[in-house]
Amino acid sequence: MSEKIEELFQIEQLETLDTIIKSFENKPGSLIPLLEQTQDLLGYLPLCVQRYISTKTNTPPNTVYGVVSFYSFFTMNAKARHRLQVCSGTACYVKGGKEIAEKIENEFHVKMGEVTADGRFTYEKARCFGTCGLAPVVVVDGKIYGKVTVDSIDKILEQYQ
Amino acid sequence: MAKKSVNDIMDIKAKVLASSDSSQGITRVYVHMGTCGIASGANEVLLSLQNAIKENNFKNAKITKTGCAGICSREPLITVVSPGKEPVMYEYIDSKKATIIFEKHIIGGVAVKEFAFARGMEYQIAARKEAKGTLPQEEAMDKSIPGIESIPFFSLQTQRVMKNRGCIDPNNINDYIARDGYSAAIKALTTMSSEKIIQEVLDSGLCGRGGAGFPTGLKWRFAAVEENSQKYMLCNADEGDPGAYMDRSVLESDPHSILEGMIIGAKAIGAHQGYIYCRAEYPLAVETLNKAIKVARAFGLLGENILDSGFDFDIEVYEGAGAFVCGEETALMRSIEGKRGNPRPRPPFPAHAGLWEKPTVLNNVETLSNIPQLIEKGSKWFASIGGEKCKGTKVFSVTGDIINVGCVEVPIGTKLEVIVNDIAGGMEEGKIFKAAQLGGPSGGCIPAKHLDVPVDYDTLKEYGAIMGSGGLIVMSDQKSAVDIARFFMEFCKEEACGKCIPGREGTKQMLNILNRICDGSGTLEDIDKLEELSLVIQKTALCALCKTSPNPVLSTLRYFRNEYIEAVSKNKKEVK
Numbered sequence: 001m002s003e004k005i006e007e008l009f010q011i012e013q014l015e016t017l018d019t020i021i022k023s024f025e026n027k028p029g030s031l032i033p034l035l036e037q038t039q040d041l042l043g044y045l046p047l048c049v050q051r052y053i054s055t056k057t058n059t060p061p062n063t064v065y066g067v068v069s070f071y072s073f074f075t076m077n078a079k080a081r082h083r084l085q086v087c088s089g090t091a092c093y094v095k096g097g098k099e100i101a102e103k104i105e106n107e108f109h110v111k112m113g114e115v116t117a118d119g120r121f122t123y124e125k126a127r128c129f130g131t132c133g134l135a136p137v138v139v140v141d142g143k144i145y146g147k148v149t150v151d152s153i154d155k156i157l158e159q160y161q
Numbered sequence: 162m163a164k165k166s167v168n169d170i171m172d173i174k175a176k177v178l179a180s181s182d183s184s185q186g187i188t189r190v191y192v193h194m195g196t197c198g199i200a201s202g203a204n205e206v207l208l209s210l211q212n213a214i215k216e217n218n219f220k221n222a223k224i225t226k227t228g229c230a231g232i233c234s235r236e237p238l239i240t241v242v243s244p245g246k247e248p249v250m251y252e253y254i255d256s257k258k259a260t261i262i263f264e265k266h267i268i269g270g271v272a273v274k275e276f277a278f279a280r281g282m283e284y285q286i287a288a289r290k291e292a293k294g295t296l297p298q299e300e301a302m303d304k305s306i307p308g309i310e311s312i313p314f315f316s317l318q319t320q321r322v323m324k325n326r327g328c329i330d331p332n333n334i335n336d337y338i339a340r341d342g343y344s345a346a347i348k349a350l351t352t353m354s355s356e357k358i359i360q361e362v363l364d365s366g367l368c369g370r371g372g373a374g375f376p377t378g379l380k381w382r383f384a385a386v387e388e389n390s391q392k393y394m395l396c397n398a399d400e401g402d403p404g405a406y407m408d409r410s411v412l413e414s415d416p417h418s419i420l421e422g423m424i425i426g427a428k429a430i431g432a433h434q435g436y437i438y439c440r441a442e443y444p445l446a447v448e449t450l451n452k453a454i455k456v457a458r459a460f461g462l463l464g465e466n467i468l469d470s471g472f473d474f475d476i477e478v479y480e481g482a483g484a485f486v487c488g489e490e491t492a493l494m495r496s497i498e499g500k501r502g503n504p505r506p507r508p509p510f511p512a513h514a515g516l517w518e519k520p521t522v523l524n525n526v527e528t529l530s531n532i533p534q535l536i537e538k539g540s541k542w543f544a545s546i547g548g549e550k551c552k553g554t555k556v557f558s559v560t561g562d563i564i565n566v567g568c569v570e571v572p573i574g575t576k577l578e579v580i581v582n583d584i585a586g587g588m589e590e591g592k593i594f595k596a597a598q599l600g601g602p603s604g605g606c607i608p609a610k611h612l613d614v615p616v617d618y619d620t621l622k623e624y625g626a627i628m629g630s631g632g633l634i635v636m637s638d639q640k641s642a643v644d645i646a647r648f649f650m651e652f653c654k655e656e657a658c659g660k661c662i663p664g665r666e667g668t669k670q671m672l673n674i675l676n677r678i679c680d681g682s683g684t685l686e687d688i689d690k691l692e693e694l695s696l697v698i699q700k701t702a703l704c705a706l707c708k709t710s711p712n713p714v715l716s717t718l719r720y721f722r723n724e725y726i727e728a729v730s731k732n733k734k735e736v737k
Contacts, residue, residue, distance in 0.1 A: 028498070028499070028517070029497055029498040029499035029517075030499060031499035031500075032480075032482050032496065032499050033479075033480065035482075036441075036480065036482060063500075066500075066501050067499070067500065067501055070484060070501040070502065070658075071481075071482035071483050071484050071502070072482075072483035072484065073441050073481075073482035073483035074482060074483075088403070088652075089403030089404050090403045090404030090560075090598065090601060090632065090634050090648070090649075091403075091404045091560035091561060091634055093403075093648055094560075094561050094562065094634060094636055094640060094645075095561070095562075126442065127401065127403055127442065127483070127485065128401075128402075128403035128404060128405070128406070128442065129196070129442055129443075130196060130400065130405075130406030130409040130410075130442070130443060130558075131196050131197045131200050131233070131406070132233070132404055132405075132406055132558060132560035132566065133197050133233025133234050133236065133560065133566040133567060134197060134200055134201065134233070134236075135560060135566075137200075142444070143200075144196070144199075144200035145200070146197075146200050146201060
């Protein structure tokens with residue numbers, strides 16, 4: 001992991017990152033929101049970004065890594081074009097969410113947390129979106145699809161190329 | 162916007178109440194837009210209504226965007242109130258149906274029967290029961306549409322926490338004020354001492370709705386007696402129990418009730434800073450809360466010298482980053498501090514040393530939204546319904562293989578069968594009830610033979626389940642009990658923070674055994690091992706997450722042991 005932050009990201013992105021870091025200056029406990037905003041900006045948090053934040057905020061690198069690796073919201077891998085989340089909450093599980101997950105896994109040969117070979121989807125298992133009335137639920141790029149079936153999932157995913 | 166005084170707030174209330182729609186000839190259209198509604202297409206419905214109003218240049222219609230209306234399985238829902246007439250609620254609406262409703266009902270004043278669900282709105286139920294139908298001041302609509310008071314899903318509920326659902330715009334503080342909003346905060350800040358507030362809460366028998374059921378007043382007293390100039394009032398909106406979404410519903414449809422509850426709590430314990438810790442999976446809730454806080458600040462209901470009472474208090478929303486364990490109080494506080502959300506042993510209890518080692522109170526969303534009414538109407542009123550020790554209502558999100566999926570608020574102590582069979586309408590066609598799962602990964606199952614159990618903290622424990630935060634999932638006989646136990650154990654194994662060994666290794670070993678049993682290579686001995694491991698984890702894990710993680714296994718073993726035995730007897734190699 002010796003990639004350099006300047007090689008992975010544009011100079012404008014890094015300038016924005018600096019502004020974000022600055023906005024949290026002298027605010028105790030701001031590491032998590034800072035990382036959230038950074039991930040929103042850059043898409044993911046590779047080690048070089050973590051090191052950059054660690055230096056700029058005077059936080060030990062192990063603390064930054066400890067937080068990034070603890071919370072499922074953070075990722076250290078580059079994301080695909082679309083984020084595909086299959087809900088694995090109890091209501092969705094009871095209503096057939098498992099079968100939908102299995103179908104996606106077989107069709108795209110992916111496991112949870114992986115990116116499809118064509119770079120189209122980052123496939124994630126989500127905890128619960130609290131829309132259990134629509135179970136089973138699949139979320140693509142933040143849009144919630146309810147009452148999904150193994151048949152209707154194809155049509156939903158077709159819209160995301 | 163200038164800061165408001167107590168009189169200004171009273172004026173707003175009087176003004177909103179005086180300017181009724183019907184006196185101005187306005188047709189009010191409520192579009193119920195919680196996350197569920199939006200996911201079912203409420204945005205498209207809203208758009209087509211807005212377009213229809215614009216295209217027809219129809220100035221006498223106003224749209225109010227409310228939160229969830231409660232009955233999620235019939236979304237998208239809208240309610241139309243023609244001037245002087247009784248409201249009609251419509252179900253399963255799409256943009257085409259919305260256009261028809263616009264022409265016939267909004268312009269024409271005639272209900273469209275084929276899309277209608279009920280006459281009347283939920284907050285009118287008590288009055289409608291008394292009037293035996295249409296209220297005297299309203300003109301009746303098509304009487305072949307059932308009155309809302311005759312629909313068990315609504316009529317058997319008791320609305321307290323959910324009293325504003327479906328009838329206020331969560332982004333309009335005036336709507337909240339008109340429904341008695343902030344009057345309890347005014348009362349607490351201007352006429353009550355800290356001790357009096359705490360005594361009122363103690364007397365009411367309100368206990369924490371997050372799951373543990375600890376008396377709220379006692380928690381407040383512990384923090385109030387601490388001598389420290391810096392204290393914190395926190396709200397736990399990290400509703401992580403999969404299958405539970407009562408708190409999301411409150412956050413999205415009535416955010417000011419939580420702010421008001423926190424203001425009163427802060428005054429009681431002497432805190433000047435509050436945080437709402439909300440999970441990242443609820444973007445709409447976070448947005449709604451932030452808007453509410455901004456307006457409350459502008460009104461002077463948050464910030465320095467609230468309503469000229471001399472009391473300072475402000476609130477910030479803190480977005481979680483996806484970790485179930487952060488619903489545990491000590492872990493949540495570490496997370497706000499910007500650290501890994503590892504729980505830590507208690508004592509010290511947060512009331513003594515919580516967030517940044519300062520005295521801290523953490524209350525659940527539902528607990529806090531009970532506070533304003535409790536303070537306004539008093540502890541006697543509050544305690545008039547409920548269980549033996551814990552008073553008031555509990556909200557459940559009832560999901561699974563039942564007809565009416567939705568948020569259900571009932572007095573604590575209501576029989577489970579009333580919730581499942583009457584309110585939720587029983588099982589979907591062709592399905593047979595097997596068990597109701599309460600309390601998620603920390604809870605257990607109640608089988609058919611115990612459906613008459615009153616839903617209360619102590620009684621549910623006797624039956625091996627827990628009240629939990631309010632997730633209630635109904636399962637049909639097509640679901641395997643062992644598989645459900647495996648599902649919850651997988652959840653706990655993945656969400657265990659890794660700090661204590663029973664949590665980190667114990668859950669993993671239990672999952673291994675359950676996986677073996679499920680794929681047909683388990684043995685009878687495995688069942689004994691499961692039980693043994695369960696007891697060890699219960700006794701030795703660090704925090705509630707893992708301590709309670711064996712509950713789904715123990716509960717399914719208790720009621721469906723035969724399924725475990727059947728599963729291992731499929732293992733041909735097993736020597737009998």
